[in-house]
Amino acid sequence: MTLATPAGAEQLLESIEASKRIRRRNFLIMFGLTWAVIVIGLSVFLQVTVGLNLPFLNEWAPFMLGFVGFPGGVILTLFISVVSIFFAVILAVFGALGRLSSNPFLNGIASLYVSVVRGTPLIVQIFFIYLGLPAAGIVIPEIPTGILALSFNYGAYLTEVFRAGIQAVPYGQTEAARSLGCGDAGLEAAETVIRAGMLKLGCGVLGELLSADRGHRGPAVPCGNGHEALFVSYRDKVIDTVLGPVTLNRAWYHCPACKHGFAPRDAELGVAGTSLSPGLTAMNDKAAAAGPFAGAASMLEDLAGVRLTVKRTERAAEASGAAYAAQVRGRSA
Numbered sequence: 588m589t590l591a592t593p594a595g596a597e598q599l600l601e602s603i604e605a606s607k608r609i610r611r612r613n614f615l616i617m618f619g620l621t622w623a624v625i626v627i628g629l630s631v632f633l634q635v636t637v638g639l640n641l642p643f644l645n646e647w648a649p650f651m652l653g654f655v656g657f658p659g660g661v662i663l664t665l666f667i668s669v670v671s672i673f674f675a676v677i678l679a680v681f682g683a684l685g686r687l688s689s690n691p692f693l694n695g696i697a698s699l700y701v702s703v704v705r706g707t708p709l710i711v712q713i714f715f716i717y718l719g720l721p722a723a724g725i726v727i728p729e730i731p732t733g734i735l736a737l738s739f740n741y742g743a744y745l746t747e748v749f750r751a752g753i754q755a756v757p758y759g760q761t762e763a764a765r766s767l768g769c770g771d772a773g774l775e776a777a778e779t780v781i782r783a784g785m786l787k788l789g790c791g792v793l794g795e796l797l798s799a800d801r802g803h804r805g806p807a808v809p810c811g812n813g814h815e816a817l818f819v820s821y822r823d824k825v826i827d828t829v830l831g832p833v834t835l836n837r838a839w840y841h842c843p844a845c846k847h848g849f850a851p852r853d854a855e856l857g858v859a860g861t862s863l864s865p866g867l868t869a870m871n872d873k874a875a876a877a878g879p880f881a882g883a884a885s886m887l888e889d890l891a892g893v894r895l896t897v898k899r900t901e902r903a904a905e906a907s908g909a910a911y912a913a914q915v916r917g918r919s920a
């Protein structure tokens with residue numbers, strides 16, 4: 588298989604970057620179009636069904652924007668939102684710490700807070716503070732009521748967000764900490780984690796390298812039996828490599844005379860008729876030669892970090908065994 592020669596590597600990396608840029612740009616374009624279509628569609632729908640009341644807007648827009656009767660609706664809303672979020676974040680930090688605490692008292696308070704606030708509608712909470720508390724002699728003015736209610740409400744939701752974040756992130760970090768020698772199983776954890784990471788990284792690089800050439804060899808190629816096979820489309824094929832599974836998207840040709848389809852790229856890479864890469868095939872053969880197929884599969888997983896089913900180990904070893912036997916026969920004949 589012909590991959591990057593050192594001289595061509597620079598160019599290859601550039602074309603990888605270029606294809607990434609194009610993908611990013613296409614994503615942004617489609618994303619923007621999706622928004623535009625939905626927003627325009629909704630506007631048209633509202634205009635047709637309800638209609639915009641322009642005199643009403645003319646009359647009230649200055650009040651909303653704060654030109655008349657400062658600060659106006661928009662600015663007041665933004666102010667209340669920002670102040671509420673500020674307090675909500677503070678509440679949520681304590682809430683999340685409480686939810687993660689091993690102290691039953693603190694954990695209980697935090698959990699009750701989250702359950703009650705998330706289990707009741709915001710409007711009920713606002714009514715409770717503004718209309719309910721005065722019955723107990725606690726009277727809070729409108730704006731502070733809004734800030735208080737929103738802070739409590741956002742705080743409960745953010746508590747759960749923070750808790751999930753705290754629980755999710757340090758998981759990898761505890762692994763990393765253990766791998767740096769903190770803990771008993773330090774070195775083994777380090778080796779395994781780093782290898783898994785390197786394999787993943789290598790697998791991505793290999794995928795990018797393979798996608799640089801999608802194996803289009805013109806509209807027609809020789810089929811091998813004296814006809815012309817025609818280009819059909821690009822098709823995916825997953826191949827297992829020593830770095831893990833890689834999806835190969837390559838040009839597919841079909842010969843109408845032979846009624847036979849093939850991808851020239853597969854033959855070039857040595858994966859025609861198999862889903863194991865040449866490197867993995869060689870590894871698999873060695874493992875299969877050492878003992879039973881079930882042992883070979885687990886050996887590959889333990890030693891090479893590659894997961895294959897016993898069935899596939901067996902089939903691949905048999906396929907290359909057959910090829911080897913044929914070779915020997917050919918030589919002796």
Ligand SMILES: [Zn+2]
Pocket residue numbers: 810811812813814815842843844845846
């Ligand atoms: Zn043919």
